[in-house]
Every structure is written in structure tokens, then in C-alpha cells.
Amino acid sequence: MARSFGGIDLGGTKIQAVIVDDDHKPLGSARRPTPTEGGPADVASEMEHALRDAAKAADIEPSKLGGVGVGSPGVIAEGNVTSARNLPGWEGSFPLAKKLEAALGCPVALGNDVQVATDAEFSLGAGRLYDSLLGVFWGTGVGGGLILDRRPWTGRGGAGEIGHVVVEMDGARCTCGRRGCMEAYAGRGAMEIYARKLHKDKGRKTDLFKLMKEHERTRLTSGIWARALEKHDKLATEILDRAVKALGAGIASVVNVLDVEGVVIGGGLGVRLGHPFAKRIAEEMQPHLFDDAHPPHVHVAALGDLGGAIGASLLLDPDSPAS
Ligand SMILES: [Zn+2]
Structure with missing residues (x-):
């Protein structure tokens, strides 16, 4: 049976x-x-x-x-x-x-x-054509998973922390206590803190928090960010552009070391924003790739949520x- x-x-x-x-x-x-x-x-x-x-x-x-x-x-x-x-x-x-x-x-x-x-994307999803794969899970934070030579690579237990790849020396403060991590620019948690700061302290106009209340949310969820983008909210667009640039630099740095065949973008924001953003992340990776004639394939996670x-x-x- x-x-x-x-x-x-x-x-x-x-x-x-x-x-x-x-x-x-x-x-x-x-x-x-x-x-x-x-x-x-x-x-x-x-x-x-x-x-x-x-x-x-x-x-x-x-x-x-x-x-x-x-x-x-x-x-x-x-x-x-x-x-x-x-x-x-x-x-x-x-x-x-x-x-x-x-x-x-x-x-x-x-x-x-x-x-x-x-592992799921490698076995069943967007990474099944490859022997080496980097999974990037773009949500509240940014997590990473690795398949090298068809096997998961977890190092000594601490591998895959792509969110803490440094994209700017002495840059923005990260939840891990360090500075300049990719997650400090691209994590949904960090993006929300930055949006609040620019809105409350600097008086920048945005509908992000109005949308949050209308949809009875207590946080800026992936859906709220997506709706703000659809409405061409200037501040939301600017913060997401900054996040995509950070993802491009961080992911390209990992690719420069490991030369994986494929990159799968998942997580709440990754899945919600989908193909147009995976394409933009690939474009932002390009100037940072050492072997820029052979960029890896970049996909959205096929198995979704x-x-x-x-x-x-x-x-x-x-x-x-x-x-
Ligand atoms: Zn960090």
C-alpha cells in the first residue's frame, strides 16, 4: 500500500x-x-x-x-x-x-x-534541473539553503546564512547586532523599520501604513508591500529598489564563491512579488558577478507557500x- x-x-x-x-x-x-x-x-x-x-x-x-x-x-x-x-x-x-x-x-x-x-525546490521544484542550487528565502529575514553536487551543504551546522553577507561595510544595523548585512536592507522586518523612520521622522509620504490598517494587519506584510507597489507608492518603490540592489550584491557574492547553476527565490516576499522581481534581482546581480558571461539561472520557488x-x-x- x-x-x-x-x-x-x-x-x-x-x-x-x-x-x-x-x-x-x-x-x-x-x-x-x-x-x-x-x-x-x-x-x-x-x-x-x-x-x-x-x-x-x-x-x-x-x-x-x-x-x-x-x-x-x-x-x-x-x-x-x-x-x-x-x-x-x-x-x-x-x-x-x-x-x-x-x-x-x-x-x-x-x-x-x-x-x-x-531540498524541496531541488527535488521537486524550480531547481530540479540542476546539480547545485542556492535557495534564497526572502521574508521577514533572508535565509539561505545550499545544494552542492546534489547534496545539502550545512557546513558545521551554520551554513546558508546569506542574510548576513555584508553588502555595505559599516552600513545599516542588522538584527544580528552587526552592520551592513544584506538582511538589514532586504529583510521585510528591516524594510518596515526603515519605512517607519522615513515616514514618521522625515515626514516622507506613503500609503504603506494606511494600507496596513485598511487590511487589518499589524505589520507590513508581503501583500501590503505588493499593493503599495501596484499603487506606485513612491516610498515603497524606493525601499524595494534598495532591497533588490542588496539582494543582487549579496547573492552575486555567494555565486562568486560557489558558482552554483541555479538560484531559487522563495519566502513570503519572493513568492508574492514573483517573476518580475526574480528578473530584477538577476539584473542587479550581473554587475557584481566575476564570471559575468555565465550567470546562474534565477527562478521563483515553484512550490510556493x-x-x-x-x-x-x-x-x-x-x-x-x-x-
Ligand atoms: Zn546580520
């Missing part, structure tokens, strides 16, 4: 769960907001419920699954997640795999959220590079 698998993408704002068949085709999915209060046990409980919702949509019992993979932020080792600092009360270590196995009644495997999303969860489900597949 064909087996089904579960995947959970644990993000800072949402938990995305999916059930896939043994060809990794989605059979059902569900999404829940990530708790903003409490601690790891509360987050684990919401993850269990998101997976149960997805299983219900797919008409399968969680205990009948071949297993559930989880893409998580933080440091992952031996079924524990440590220092997932964008999640509530998660500074220490938590035995996430054991807790979810007990709750769901099937095996659970953990992987790094950005790496499993890159479900990529992280589908990638997590690959952790259970013995044929996948992720497992």
Missing part, C-alpha cells in the same frame, strides 16, 4: 502543515498562526493541531502516516530544537521530535526550515537528499 507522509513548516508567524502521497503530491493542507505567547509546549500543541487539520482534509489518521517531518528554525540536533529565538520562550532546548511522536503516534524527523525548503512543509515531508523519504 502506498504510504502518505506529513510535513510541518514552523515559521515565526504561521505553522503550515501538509499531507503528501509517496510522490510528494499534496493531499491536504492546513495553516494555523504561531502562538505569540507561552513556550515550546504551546507551539508543539499548535503544530499537532495543524497536522491533525491537514490529515483530516486528506482523510487519513496521523498514526497511519509513514512519518512527519518538521522544518524548524533554531539549532536542530538529536530531535531537540534549541535557540529558536523568533518563537515564544524558546531560548533553551526542547525535545520537539519526542513530544510530537507521542502526540501523533508516528515517527517524527526534524530539519532546518530553510534547508528543507531548498507549501514548499517548506513539502520539504519537511521529504525528511522521511529515503531517496531524498534531505533524509
Whole structure:
């Protein structure tokens, strides 16, 4: 009998769960907001419920699954997640795999959220034509994942931090405490802080915050940025131009070292802004490429918002590079 698998993408704002068949085709999915209060046990409980919702949509019992993979932020080792600092009360270590196995009644495997999303694009999505791939996940921050010679490259555990490639010496302050990181220009969090500063302190006109209120959001989401662009909002356009330039410089610097065949742009902003922006990022990379006659192919993530969860489900597949 064909087996089904579960995947959970644990993000800072949402938990995305999916059930896939043994060809990794989605059979059902569900999404829940990530708790903003409490601690790891509360987050684990919401993850269990998101997976149960997805299983219900797919008409399968969680205990009948071949297993559930989880893409998580933080440091992952031996079924524990440590220092997932964008999640509530998660500074220490938590035995996430054991807790979810007990709750769901099937095996659970953990992987790094950005790496499993890159593995998914490599195996099933926009990167499947290549032997080497750089995944760039452009959202609140900017994460990176690597496939080199058809295998994931995680270094000593800390590889892929493309958001902290320096694009300007002594430049803008980054959430990591350093200066001039790509994320300090291109991360949605940094873009929002910059927009507020220019609007409130410098009196620059923008509809960004009006749109945010109209759509009952508390943050400048990817959708709000996209709408402001459609309305030709000058400040939003200017801040996104700056972000695209930073992405071009940062990604080109990584390509100069690794010479990957393909680059996949995913993440909330990457998926929302889509092909026109992937093309613009490729154009901004060009002046920084050492071997500018052979630029890598730049694509938008083909699996979209479900990529992280589908990638997590690959952790259970013995044929996948992720497992
Ligand atoms: Zn940084």
C-alpha cells in the first residue's frame, strides 16, 4: 500500500502543515498562526493541531502516516530544537521530535526550515534541473539553503546564512547586532523599520501604513508591500529598489564563491512579488558577478507557500537528499 507522509513548516508567524502521497503530491493542507505567547509546549500543541487539520482534509489518521517531518528554525540536533529565538520562550532546548511522536503516534524527523525548503525546490521544484542550487528565502529575514553536487551543504551546522553577507561595510544595523548585512536592507522586518523612520521622522509620504490598517494587519506584510507597489507608492518603490540592489550584491557574492547553476527565490516576499522581481534581482546581480558571461539561472520557488512543509515531508523519504 502506498504510504502518505506529513510535513510541518514552523515559521515565526504561521505553522503550515501538509499531507503528501509517496510522490510528494499534496493531499491536504492546513495553516494555523504561531502562538505569540507561552513556550515550546504551546507551539508543539499548535503544530499537532495543524497536522491533525491537514490529515483530516486528506482523510487519513496521523498514526497511519509513514512519518512527519518538521522544518524548524533554531539549532536542530538529536530531535531537540534549541535557540529558536523568533518563537515564544524558546531560548533553551526542547525535545520537539519526542513530544510530537507521542502526540501523533508516528515517527517524527526534524530539519532546518530553510534547508528543507531548498531540498524541496531541488527535488521537486524550480531547481530540479540542476546539480547545485542556492535557495534564497526572502521574508521577514533572508535565509539561505545550499545544494552542492546534489547534496545539502550545512557546513558545521551554520551554513546558508546569506542574510548576513555584508553588502555595505559599516552600513545599516542588522538584527544580528552587526552592520551592513544584506538582511538589514532586504529583510521585510528591516524594510518596515526603515519605512517607519522615513515616514514618521522625515515626514516622507506613503500609503504603506494606511494600507496596513485598511487590511487589518499589524505589520507590513508581503501583500501590503505588493499593493503599495501596484499603487506606485513612491516610498515603497524606493525601499524595494534598495532591497533588490542588496539582494543582487549579496547573492552575486555567494555565486562568486560557489558558482552554483541555479538560484531559487522563495519566502513570503519572493513568492508574492514573483517573476518580475526574480528578473530584477538577476539584473542587479550581473554587475557584481566575476564570471559575468555565465550567470546562474534565477527562478521563483515553484512550490510556493507549501514548499517548506513539502520539504519537511521529504525528511522521511529515503531517496531524498534531505533524509
Ligand atoms: Zn546580520
